[in-house]
Amino acid sequence: MSRKGSPGTLGRETTSEVVLIPRLRSALQRLNPGLSAAALEQAIEELTRARFDLTPVQANREIYQLFKQGVPVTTINDEDEEVRELVQVFDWRIPSSNDFLLVSQLRISGQLYHRRSDLVGFVNGLPLVFCEFKTSHRRVEDAYHGNLRDYKDTIPQLFWYNAIIILSNGTESRIGSVSASWEHFFEWKKISSEDEEGVISLETMIRGTCDPARLLDILENFTLFSDASGRVKKIIAKNHQYLGVNNALEAVKDIKQNQGRLGVFWHTQGSGKSLSMVFFSEKVRRRINGNWTFVIITDREDLDNQIYKTFASVGVITEAEEQVRAESGEHLKQLLRADHRTIFTLIQKFYAEKGQEYPELSQREDIIVITDEAHRSQYDTLARNMRTALPKAAFLGFTGTPLMMDGEEETRSVFGDYVSIYNFRQSIEDGVTVPLYYENRIPELELVNATFNEDIEQVIEDAGLDEQQEKRLEREFAREYHLFTNDDRLEKIAEDIVQHFMGRAQAGKAMVVSIDKMTAVRMYDKVQTHWWRYRDDLQQQFSRCTDEIQRQALAEQIASMDETDMAVVVSQGQNEIEDFRKKGLNILPHRQRMVKGGLEQKFKDAENPLRIVFVCAMWMTGFDVPSLSTIYLDKPMRNHTLMQTIARANRVFHDKVSGLIVDYVGVFRNLQKALAIYGSGSGGGIQEGDTPVQDIDELVEELTQALAELLAFCHMIHRPSSARKATSASSSSKTPRTSWSATTRFSANSSPRVGRPSNSTKLPYRTPPPTNTPPSSKSWESCSPVSSLTAAAVISAPS
Numbered sequence: 001m002s003r004k005g006s007p008g009t010l011g012r013e014t015t016s017e018v019v020l021i022p023r024l025r026s027a028l029q030r031l032n033p034g035l036s037a038a039a040l041e042q043a044i045e046e047l048t049r050a051r052f053d054l055t056p057v058q059a060n061r062e063i064y065q066l067f068k069q070g071v072p073v074t075t076i077n078d079e080d081e082e083v084r085e086l087v088q089v090f091d092w093r094i095p096s097s098n099d100f101l102l103v104s105q106l107r108i109s110g111q112l113y114h115r116r117s118d119l120v121g122f123v124n125g126l127p128l129v130f131c132e133f134k135t136s137h138r139r140v141e142d143a144y145h146g147n148l149r150d151y152k153d154t155i156p157q158l159f160w161y162n163a164i165i166i167l168s169n170g171t172e173s174r175i176g177s178v179s180a181s182w183e184h185f186f187e188w189k190k191i192s193s194e195d196e197e198g199v200i201s202l203e204t205m206i207r208g209t210c211d212p213a214r215l216l217d218i219l220e221n222f223t224l225f226s227d228a229s230g231r232v233k234k235i236i237a238k239n240h241q242y243l244g245v246n247n248a249l250e251a252v253k254d255i256k257q258n259q260g261r262l263g264v265f266w267h268t269q270g271s272g273k274s275l276s277m278v279f280f281s282e283k284v285r286r287r288i289n290g291n292w293t294f295v296i297i298t299d300r301e302d303l304d305n306q307i308y309k310t311f312a313s314v315g316v317i318t319e320a321e322e323q324v325r326a327e328s329g330e331h332l333k334q335l336l337r338a339d340h341r342t343i344f345t346l347i348q349k350f351y352a353e354k355g356q357e358y359p360e361l362s363q364r365e366d367i368i369v370i371t372d373e374a375h376r377s378q379y380d381t382l383a384r385n386m387r388t389a390l391p392k393a394a395f396l397g398f399t400g401t402p403l404m405m406d407g408e409e410e411t412r413s414v415f416g417d418y419v420s421i422y423n424f425r426q427s428i429e430d431g432v433t434v435p436l437y438y439e440n441r442i443p444e445l446e447l448v449n450a451t452f453n454e455d456i457e458q459v460i461e462d463a464g465l466d467e468q469q470e471k472r473l474e475r476e477f478a479r480e481y482h483l484f485t486n487d488d489r490l491e492k493i494a495e496d497i498v499q500h501f502m503g504r505a506q507a508g509k510a511m512v513v514s515i516d517k518m519t520a521v522r523m524y525d526k527v528q529t530h531w532w533r534y535r536d537d538l539q540q541q542f543s544r545c546t547d548e549i550q551r552q553a554l555a556e557q558i559a560s561m562d563e564t565d566m567a568v569v570v571s572q573g574q575n576e577i578e579d580f581r582k583k584g585l586n587i588l589p590h591r592q593r594m595v596k597g598g599l600e601q602k603f604k605d606a607e608n609p610l611r612i613v614f615v616c617a618m619w620m621t622g623f624d625v626p627s628l629s630t631i632y633l634d635k636p637m638r639n640h641t642l643m644q645t646i647a648r649a650n651r652v653f654h655d656k657v658s659g660l661i662v663d664y665v666g667v668f669r670n671l672q673k674a675l676a677i678y679g680s681g682s683g684g685g686i687q688e689g690d691t692p693v694q695d696i697d698e699l700v701e702e703l704t705q706a707l708a709e710l711l712a713f714c715h716m717i718h719r720p721s722s723a724r725k726a727t728s729a730s731s732s733s734k735t736p737r738t739s740w741s742a743t744t745r746f747s748a749n750s751s752p753r754v755g756r757p758s759n760s761t762k763l764p765y766r767t768p769p770p771t772n773t774p775p776s777s778k779s780w781e782s783c784s785p786v787s788s789l790t791a792a793a794v795i796s797a798p799s
Contacts, residue, residue, distance in 0.1 A: 015109040018158045019048050020101070023125030027099050031088045031124075036075055043071040043087035047126070051160055052111070056152050057179040057232050059160040061225045068220060090124060092220050095212040099124050113154035120158070121210065128163040128219065129210060136170045143167040144174075144182045152178070163219045164209060164236060173205040177223075177234040183652055187430055188239045194247070194420065198429075208239065218242065221283040224275070228313035235314070237279055238432060241272055244420030245279045248396060251419050252284055252368070260394035262368070263419025264412070268692070269400035269647030270433040270624075271422055274310040277370055277398060281342065282316060290366035295336070295343045295393070297386070298372045298622075306622035307372060308344045317342060336361040336389060347371075350385040358385035367393040371415075373400065373621075373640065383414075400647065401640045424692035433650040438661035438668055439696040441496055484515050484634075484665075485522075493664050494526035497632050498534050500662060501612070502557065508629025508656060509603065511648060512614045515635045517570040521585050523634075524568050524614045535561045565610040567599050569618050606653070620645045626653035634664040642667060646693060661693060668693065 009015070011022040021044065028040045047066060051059035070086030077083050091097035101122040108115055121129030132143040132151075144167055152159055159178045167174045167185060176185035189198035191208040209215060222237035222245070237245070244265060251262040267273050281294045296311075298304045308325060311317050317324060318341060326332035326345035335343045352358040367390055387393075397415035427433040483489070501510055512527070514520040535558060542554040568590040573579070580587040593599060602610040603619075606627035613619065616635065621644045631649050649659025661668075 010103065010106075015107050015114070016157070017048075018108060018127050018155075018161070020122055020125035021048070023099055023101065023122065025125075027124035028087060028089070031091055031097070035073075035085060035087060039073045039075045039085055040087060042073040043089075046071050046073075047089070050157075052156070055232070056156045056159040057225075057234050059156075060162060060178050060234060061232055063160050064223065064225070089126070090216060090219075092216055095216050098212070098216070100212055101125075108155045108158055110155040110157070115151055115155050117151070117158070121215075123212075123215070126161045127158055128161060128215065129166065130158065130162055130164075131166045131168070134167075134169040138169055140167050140169050140172045140174055141182060143169070144185065163215065163223070166205060166209070168202045168205065170202055172200060173202045175205060175209060175236075177236045179232065179234040181654075183654060186238050186432065189430065190239055190243060192243075194240075194243050194422075198426075217246075221245075221286060222279055224278065224314040226313045228309065235275065237275070238272065239430070240267060240420075240422040240426065240432070241276045241279060244422060245276055245283060247420045248280050249283055249287065251396075251416075252288055252394070255394055258416060260392070261414065261416030262394050262396040263416045264397045264399060265420045266399050266401075266418055267420065267422040268424045268427045268433065269644060270650045271400075271427050272432075273372070273398050273400060274307050275314075277307065277372075278311055278314055278316055280396075281368075281370075284368070285341075291339070293340055293343065293364070293367045295345065295367060295369045295390070296372070297345055297347050297369060299347050300621060301346065302618060303372055303622035304344055304346055306624075311342065311344075333359070333361055333389075347382050347386065350382045350389065352385055358388045360391060361389040363392055364390075365392045369393050369395045370398060371395070372398050373644075387414075401643045427650075431652065433647075434652055434656055435658045436646060436650050436661060436693045437658055437696045437699070438646075438663050438693050440663050440666070440668075441500065481515075485519050490519070490522060491526055493632075493634060494523060495530045496664075497527055497662075498530040500632075501630070502534060502561070504630065504660075506629055506656065506658070506660075508653070509606075509610075509625060509627050510612045510630040510632065511619070511628060512612065512632045513620065513635050513645065514614065514616050516616050517573070517576075518580065518583055518585065519634075520570055520614045520616045521568055521580065521587065521590065522583075524566060524590075525585075527566065527612070527614075531561065531564075531566075563609045564612070565602075565608075566612040566614070567593055567597070567603075567610060568614045569594060569599060570616055571618055620648065623648065624651060626651040627656070628659075629653075629656055630660045630662065632662045632664065633667060635667075636665055637667050643692065660696075668695070 010020050012020065024044060024047070025040065028043060032040065047063065051062065054062065067089050070088050073085050073087055075083050075085055099122075103120050103122065104118065106117045106120050108117060117130065118133045119129075119131035120127050121131070130151075132147050134140065134143050148165065148167065162178050165176050165178065165180075165185075167176075173187065174185035175188055187200055188205045188208045189200055190196040191204060209218060218236060222242055224235040226233045226235055244267060248262060248265060251258060255262070265273070265276065267276060277296065281292075284290075284294075285292050296307055298307065304325075308317075308321070312321070324335070324340055324342055324344055326335055326343065326349050329349045329351055332343075332345050332349045335345075350358065369386070369390065395415050396419070424433070428435050497512060512520075512523055514523050538554055538558050538561070542551060542558065545551045545554060570590075572591070576587050576591075599610065599613070600623075602608040603613055604625050620641075625648065628649055628651070631646060633645070637645060646659075646661050649661065651659075
């Protein structure tokens with residue numbers, strides 16, 4: 001069916017249409033030369049049919065599948081038989097074969113409302129790019145809350161097709177998906193290389209995401225839909241994921257030259273490594289010829305669960321779970337001998353009976369082994385068995401912490417050098433993670449780290465302390481263990497945890513980390529006792545209080561304490577009932593909750609009253625709870641395990657500004673030594689002395705000094721001019737004044753607020769008076785993306 005419209009409407013019959021049918025038809029004819037006109041009209045009908053019964057993100061997912069896989073149509077051949085065909089919507093390989101158009105001030109009508117969009121980018125007549133602009137004196141956030149949210153409600157059909165949304169005031173710019181809340185709109189600072197100096201500007205955003213090749217790459221290979229939270233969420237790769245995955249893809253293309261050593265992919269914890277694995281594996285399948293199999297290897301059950309659930313939730317696992325997850329060593333051998341797209345396993349399943357050699361399982365060259373936390377346990381006998389089983393496989397190591405400067409050279413011999421780096425500083429500056437701060441509480445209870453030798457640290461670090469390790473810890477390190485588990489010490493810590501939790505300025509969930517399972521249960525019991533004691537004190541204050549405002553505040557605190565839930569989360573063990581009973585503890589009610597209580601879902605739900613959990617090893621890796629803001633740490637840790645644990649608190653969540661580590665054991669006493677892994681050779685601007693965690697006491701001291709200098713400066717400039725001149729002359733004859741430089745140092749390096757990097761540039765942005773001219777359009781092919789989008793924005797940017 002032919003549809004035509006006047007030139008002023010870009011071929012649309014009505015303003016409610018958001019697809020430019022003539023351009024879509026022309027593109028489909030060009031991209032599908034062997035298909036009939038009837039088949040193409042079927043595809044157009046399927047792409048443009050109404051989807052108002054779906055939410056914008058549900059409709060977006062449905063149409064995205066048509067974009068990526070093709071539109072299924074049915075035609076009749078010469079033998080009068082029905083034939084199913086796929087109509088291709090885009091030419092993914094040759095971007096210039098597609099039709100690009102930018103339209104400014106496009107009027108769109110919804111079912112009840114009319115709106116005018118600032119800028120819409122069409123590809124083959126489909127509205128893939130939506131831009132909302134504000135003047136430079138307005139906040140970018142206003143574009144989200146004041147405009148975008150309204151548009152998704154009033155003209156939802158525009159977002160059925162959307163690939164990316166760009167919000168900007170000319171100085172700051174953010175990009176996000178149709179389902180993203182404001183805190184998940186992010187900056188795009190680099191265009192084509194990790195080595196570039198990051199720049200916050202509209203120009204960088206446009207060049208990095210709206211160049212035709214990059215836009216189609218993002219749409220095809222860096223877009224996912226997840227239903228892990230029970231509702232559909234659209235995910236587009238962040239800048240560091242896009243650059244890092246493309247680096248790794250280049251390594252796959254050079255697989256012969258690098259002999260299968262694809263590199264080490266170091267992206268700091270909380271920056272989306274699991275999703276990067278998905279982006280990487282899916283792009284390899286679509287872009288590089290081969291019957292690829294990806295073997296995802298971890299060394300801990302919780303990590304294996306987390307990564308599998310990530311892959312499954314975004315729909316890239318096409319087989320049943322029992323067909324892709326190794327249940328035993330023998331099952332793993334069966335999986336590796338067969339032909340599966342993706343296999344998940346623990347490295348411990350690459351075991352061989354004593355005195356036996358592990359067998360070779362596959363000579364295939366199109367197997368890529370992806371190891372998570374590549375530095376930890378990949379180089380002993382199990383790792384050799386893995387490489388014996390898959391002698392021609394390629395290896396890519398993912399890690400959330402960098403390689404140690406000493407002792408991990410073997411990592412490079414297996415995986416090669418870094419293929420991508422995204423460190424903690426970059427992550428914080430980009431707003432991908434929040435800063436971490438720590439404070440030492442009740443110092444008299446700290447244990448001097450020097451008393452703990454390498455042996456006890458190693459025992460504690462070993463994969464979660466099983467029964468034998470716990471007994472060895474108690475037996476061989478009796479003195480140290482007694483210091484940790486002394487009843488008076490635990491009592492004081494429990495009391496302090498309650499006081500600290502209730503006095504926090506920032507709400508959020510909390511995790512208490514103890515040395516072992518027994519101590520975790522004891523700490524739960526003690527915190528419960530002090531919790532209700534604290535609550536009774538509040539009730540007494542409420543009874544005596546006469547001020548209505550204070551009474552209201554006390555009533556809210558009491559209500560919060562009444563509804564707050566707590567739980568113990570520890571692994572199961574043989575004879576645990578009897579073992580706990582001997583210590584005067586009852587594990588049964590806790591185990592019942594762990595097995596039947598749905599604790600994981602409750603703790604991940606920010607609205608659920610389960611607010612404090614007590615752990616010793618579980619949930620400390622591979623477990624994301626964005627609302628977790630405080631970790632109470634009473635367990636010796638070091639190096640990678642320490643970094644992985646504290647990173648549980650660095651996730652972005654609503655108005656959360658930071659994560660807090662409360663240290664009762666003194667693990668940060670020698671932080672600089674433990675973090676020697678963050679040397680200047682790590683790249684990304686890391687300097688000697690930089691750490692992912694900053695001491696609150698030091699920051700307060702710097703703030704106090706800066707405020708004192710500022711007050712002194714203000715006092716001086718308000719003095720009479722004669723006095724100022726005298727002071728100035730006196731100062732110049734002695735030492736130079738340093739007030740402003742000291743303040744600058746604090747704001748640049750030590751402030752908890754993450755600001756704009758000092759080297760960022762700004763794109764000039766003008767706002768002419770409003771005009772009533774019809775929508776303007778310009779061919780995307782006739783000029784660069786930057787000049788196109790910027791010109792359109794400058795011509796008709798709204799106030």
